[in-house]
Amino acid sequence: MSLLSVRGLGIRTRTGTSLVRDLSLDVGEGEVVGIVGESGSGKTMTALSLLGLLPEGVQVCAGEAELAGRRFLDGPRLLARPNATMIFQNPTAALNPTMRIGAQLVRLLRFLDRQDGVRRGGDVRERAAALLSSVGIDDPAAVLGRYPHQLSGGMNQRVMIAMAIAARPALLVADEPTTGLDVTVQAQILGLIRATVAEHGVGVLFVSHDMGVIAQLCQRVAVMYDGEVREFAPVDDIFHRPGDAYTRELLASAHDEPLAEEVADGTRAR
Numbered sequence: 435m436s437l438l439s440v441r442g443l444g445i446r447t448r449t450g451t452s453l454v455r456d457l458s459l460d461v462g463e464g465e466v467v468g469i470v471g472e473s474g475s476g477k478t479m480t481a482l483s484l485l486g487l488l489p490e491g492v493q494v495c496a497g498e499a500e501l502a503g504r505r506f507l508d509g510p511r512l513l514a515r516p517n518a519t520m521i522f523q524n525p526t527a528a529l530n531p532t533m534r535i536g537a538q539l540v541r542l543l544r545f546l547d548r549q550d551g552v553r554r555g556g557d558v559r560e561r562a563a564a565l566l567s568s569v570g571i572d573d574p575a576a577v578l579g580r581y582p583h584q585l586s587g588g589m590n591q592r593v594m595i596a597m598a599i600a601a602r603p604a605l606l607v608a609d610e611p612t613t614g615l616d617v618t619v620q621a622q623i624l625g626l627i628r629a630t631v632a633e634h635g636v637g638v639l640f641v642s643h644d645m646g647v648i649a650q651l652c653q654r655v656a657v658m659y660d661g662e663v664r665e666f667a668p669v670d671d672i673f674h675r676p677g678d679a680y681t682r683e684l685l686a687s688a689h690d691e692p693l694a695e696e697v698a699d700g701t702r703a704r
């Protein structure tokens with residue numbers, strides 16, 4: 435059974451411009467599903483709609499979505515907050531610039547405790563430090579005392595991922611989380627997402643315009659063009675047997691012969 439199931443999703447502006455049409459996809463437990471496509475194809479709107487985070491003036495107009503068997507989206511109505519969290523492209527902007535990392539994490543953990551109605555033992559600051567360790571931050575005590583602008587983009591992205599998994603979501607939605615990071619840091623963050631999937635069994639919906647990143651991380655891929663899914667298939671099919679002319683165009687423009695070889699010889703991590 436799918437963890438996330440989206441059927442016939444439609445998104446439009448309040449003035450009637452259609453942004454996404456009849457989009458269907460699903461994500462299994464422990465699976466990373468990519469959404470790829472050129473700028474403006476509707477990837478971000480799709481991701482935001484699933485968390486009830488569409489910008490002012492943009493709304494879901496059709497379709498339904500279920501997470502772990504519970505319907506949370508029914509046409510324009512968000513029935514419940516899905517057990518999903520989001521990782522954004524620009525972590526430094528997504529964090530509060532005026533608060534130290536420790537204060538932000540403590541506030542989040544207290545909020546989550548209240549939400550769960552659970553009184554957890556242990557010092558909340560220690561739990562915050564443990565959370566940072568779990569995302570590969572070697573000196574959590576020092577990082578807790580810093581402001582976001584005092585950390586690198588990659589470090590802030592680790593903090594964002596720590597915050598995203600603190601809520602123990604069933605689904606992580608990541609929108610270009612490695613765009614703008616240098617290649618080495620990008621590889622580390624992708625490794626962290628992979629490790630998170632392995633450890634917590636979450637499903638991931640991973641938005642990217644980068645076919646290379648998609649090849650490294652995803653098991654299945656939805657290719658979007660102009661608000662529609664043109665092809666939804668296993669990553670090997672997308673790279674080796676693309677069924678849609680637009681997918682072939684996207685691959686050609688990515689100039690990623692080496693990546694296709696990686697997929698073929700199995701050196702690509704899954």
Ligand SMILES: Nc1ncnc2c1ncn2[C@@H]1O[C@H](COP(=O)(O)OP(=O)(O)OP(=O)(O)O)[C@@H](O)[C@H]1O
Pocket residue numbers: 447453471472473474475476477478479480489490491492643
């Ligand atoms: N706040 C908004 N109000 C109205 N239309 C919007 C808004 N934000 C984006 N759009 C439009 O929605 C369409 C889909 O945009 P979206 O951001 O989902 O594309 P994308 O595939 O994620 O592109 P990118 O890779 O550049 O982020 C585009 O035509 C865009 O202009």
